[in-house]
Amino acid sequence: MKNRILAVFITALILVGLGAGVCAAEYREFLQVGIKYGSNAPGEMTFSSDGGIVVYNAVTGEVLYSAAANESVNIVSDVSAYYSADKFYAQGLEKISVQPQNGQTISCGGTKYRGYILLEKEKNGLMTVLNVVNTEDYIASVLGKEMSYSWPQEALKAQAVCARNFAVCRGNSHKGYNFDVCSTTHCQVYAGIAGEHENTRKATEATKGVLATYGGKVVPLYFYATSGGKTEDVKNVWGSVHGYLKAVDDPYENPEKASRYKWSVTLTKEEIEAKLSKAGAKIGNLQNITLDEITPSGRVAKMTFVGDSNSYSVKLEKCRTILGLYSQKFTIESNESQSAASLYTTIGDMSGPFYITNGAQNFLAETFSVIDGNGNIAQINMKSTPIPADTYIINGGGYGHGVGMSQWGARGMAENGFNYTDILKHYFTGIELE
Ligand SMILES: [Zn+2]
Numbered sequence: 001m002k003n004r005i006l007a008v009f010i011t012a013l014i015l016v017g018l019g020a021g022v023c024a025a026e027y028r029e030f031l032q033v034g035i036k037y038g039s040n041a042p043g044e045m046t047f048s049s050d051g052g053i054v055v056y057n058a059v060t061g062e063v064l065y066s067a068a069a070n071e072s073v074n075i076v077s078d079v080s081a082y083y084s085a086d087k088f089y090a091q092g093l094e095k096i097s098v099q100p101q102n103g104q105t106i107s108c109g110g111t112k113y114r115g116y117i118l119l120e121k122e123k124n125g126l127m128t129v130l131n132v133v134n135t136e137d138y139i140a141s142v143l144g145k146e147m148s149y150s151w152p153q154e155a156l157k158a159q160a161v162c163a164r165n166f167a168v169c170r171g172n173s174h175k176g177y178n179f180d181v182c183s184t185t186h187c188q189v190y191a192g193i194a195g196e197h198e199n200t201r202k203a204t205e206a207t208k209g210v211l212a213t214y215g216g217k218v219v220p221l222y223f224y225a226t227s228g229g230k231t232e233d234v235k236n237v238w239g240s241v242h243g244y245l246k247a248v249d250d251p252y253e254n255p256e257k258a259s260r261y262k263w264s265v266t267l268t269k270e271e272i273e274a275k276l277s278k279a280g281a282k283i284g285n286l287q288n289i290t291l292d293e294i295t296p297s298g299r300v301a302k303m304t305f306v307g308d309s310n311s312y313s314v315k316l317e318k319c320r321t322i323l324g325l326y327s328q329k330f331t332i333e334s335n336e337s338q339s340a341a342s343l344y345t346t347i348g349d350m351s352g353p354f355y356i357t358n359g360a361q362n363f364l365a366e367t368f369s370v371i372d373g374n375g376n377i378a379q380i381n382m383k384s385t386p387i388p389a390d391t392y393i394i395n396g397g398g399y400g401h402g403v404g405m406s407q408w409g410a411r412g413m414a415e416n417g418f419n420y421t422d423i424l425k426h427y428f429t430g431i432e433l434e
Contacts, residue, residue, distance in 0.1 A: 025168045025218060027211055031138050032118065033131045033190055034179035035108065041126035042109070044076040047117065051104030055088065058095040058118060064088045073098070079125035095120045097132075105193055113192040120178060130179050131192065138181075139163050140204040141195035142188040146223075147407055149197035155410040156203035157420035161433070162221040162405060163188060165212050169220040212424060212431045214244040221428060224400020225407050226258045228329050230297040231427065232402035237299075237317045237328065245403055246429045247297045252412025259408060260326045260399035267323065269390035276305055276312060279322055283307025289332055289392065299328040299402060317401060323394070330396030335387045404428060 036042055047053055048070055055065040055073065065088040067073045075084050075098070082096050083089040090096065099116040100106040108117050108129065115133035122128055139160055143149075147159045166188060170181045181187035189195070211218050219242075222234075227250040234245035255261045269286050276283060284307040292313070293302035300319040305312045320328040356363045364386075369379045387393055400406075405427040413423045421433055 025171055027135070027164075027168055027209060027218075029135060030115070030132055031135050031167055031181065032179040033133060033138060034128065034174060034177055034182040035111075035113075035117075035131050036127075036129040037122070037174075037177055037179075037182070041122050041124075041128055043078070043126050044074055045109050045119075045127070045129060046072055046074045047098050047106060047108055048072045049100035049104045049106045051100050051102030053106060054099050054101060055084075056097045056099065057090065057093055058097040059093070064090050064096060075119065077119065077121065077125060077127040082119065082127075093121075111192050111194065128177060128179075131183075131190075135164065135167065136204055136208055137196075138167060138190065140201045141192060142167075142190050143200040143204060144195050144197050145189040145191070149199040151411050152414035153199070153203055153206070154414035154418065154420045154423060155407070156199060157207045158405065158410050158414075158423040159223070159407070160200075160203045160207045161210055161212055161420065161424060162223050164207070164210065165218060165221045168211060168218055207420065210433055212428060212433055214242075214428070214431045219244060219428075219431070221424070222401070222404035223407055223410075223427075224398075224402060224404070226253060226260055226327075226397075226399040227402055227406040227409060228261055228298075228327060228397030228399075229253065231404065231406060231409075232295065232297050232299050232328070234403045236295045236297075236301050237401050237403050239316055244428045244431050247295070248427060248429065250406050250409040252416055252418075253406060253409045254412055257408070258399075258412075261397060261408075263326050263396050263399075265325065265394045265396070267392050267394065269392070272305070272323065272392065275323055281305065281312035282310060283312050284309030288336065289334075291332065297329070297402070298397070300330060301328075320401075325394060325396060327396050327398035327400065328402060329398050330394050333387060333393045333395070334391065335389050 050069055052069045052071065053067045053073060054063055056063055065073065065084065073084050073087060075082055081089060081091040082093055095118060097116055097118050098106065105112045105114055106117060113131045113133065114137045115131055118130040118132050120128040120130065142163050143156060143160050146163060147156060149156070167181055170187055173187065174182060183190040212221055213219065222245070230250055231248050233247045235241050253261060273286050283305055286305060286307055288306040290304045290306065291300050292304055293300070295301050302313060302315045303319050314322050317328060356365045356368065367379065367381050369377050371377050405424070410423045413426065424433065425431060
């Protein structure tokens with residue numbers, strides 16, 4: 001489970017660069033998924049299928065080779081040709097397709113896929129490996145990587161719509177390549193048939209072709225693991241304004257179970273300085289951190305690192321990412337900011353911290369007794385440990401960017417009888433499902 005949630009988190013992080021809310025695409029029956037390309041482009045690849053395979057010139061449809069059931073075909077690519085020893089030699093072709101026969105799946109480099117494989121020549125003669133796959137088969141596979149198949153069906157269905165909208169909206173995310181989505185966390189993790197489960201197929205089929213629209217257009221649906229009680233308006237995270245990405249209450253996350261519903265991270269002054277330096281900020285020695293703007297949902301929208309030579313302010317999502325935090329919703333405590341009330345129980349009008357003095361020097365006392373005029377003795381005890389100097393304790397809630405659907409919230413809603421339409425319409429204000 002942890003790995004699944006982590007995968008979501010990574011996907012969510014990368015989504016930042018996309019330009020939230022922009023999408024003009026429409027549903028298509030087939031998607032082209034980039035399996036290997038660029039620095040991972042292979043010079044050869046082995047294929048086979050239980051039903052046999054046929055290799056075609058993908059432009060003219062001419063048959064280049066037919067392989068029997070379970071016959072392996074190792075296809076080599078160089079700058080001038082595609083070929084397979086003793087089987088075929090095809091010179092001057094830009095792209096060929098490798099198609100399984102008799103309704104079977106195809107094994108490509110040991111991984112099984114539905115649909116077929118398209119090979120396209122890269123400039124250096126190596127090949128881009130694409131899987132041309134039915135959109136719904138693709139959704140059933142990626143769904144199990146974004147949310148555990150053991151979760152309630154209605155939550156899985158909501159996630160299936162998110163995955164479908166995502167795939168349709170991804171568009172030109174890989175410039176110079178002829179595919180819609182890649183198969184890694186950069187887009188959505190896709191492992192062909194290995195990613196499918198009976199439950200993910202069921203949720204996909206139950207929402208077949210369903211896309212969410214806002215203002216009549218298909219829009220990207222963002223999600224993350226846990227909101228910590230309230231989601232965030234996109235303008236406070238990515239800076240853009242979208243009517244369907246507003247902050248909403250998230251009352252169904254289970255605080256006991258939801259991933260990082262509450263969290264605490266301790267960072268030293270040196271660790272924070274190293275992170276700032278990595279971000280290019282030169283402030284000298286860190287003196288203090290101020291949280292300058294807090295959103296109504298409790299997320300930090302602006303913060304400043306005060307140093308002895310300079311100050312450095314960050315806004316929106318950078319308040320989370322600069323320190324590598326689980327979410328943008330947090331408070332910071334340090335030795336300087338720690339209140340006396342959090343350290344000591346007090347009696348009468350006295351308030352801590354308490355010191356024992358010899359007249360020349362004060363000593364911080366953790367436990368001591370006081371005696372009143374009637375001889376009654378009261379013991380004063382320290383409640384918590386003082387935060388050491390140059391240490392910052394960051395207490396937060398939620399896991400991920402907080403825009404759109406909380407997966408743990410969706411699970412909670414499903415467990416409380418809501419269906420996937422209720423769930424999506426709760427997290428995405430004013431959307432329609434069609
Ligand atoms: Zn990608």
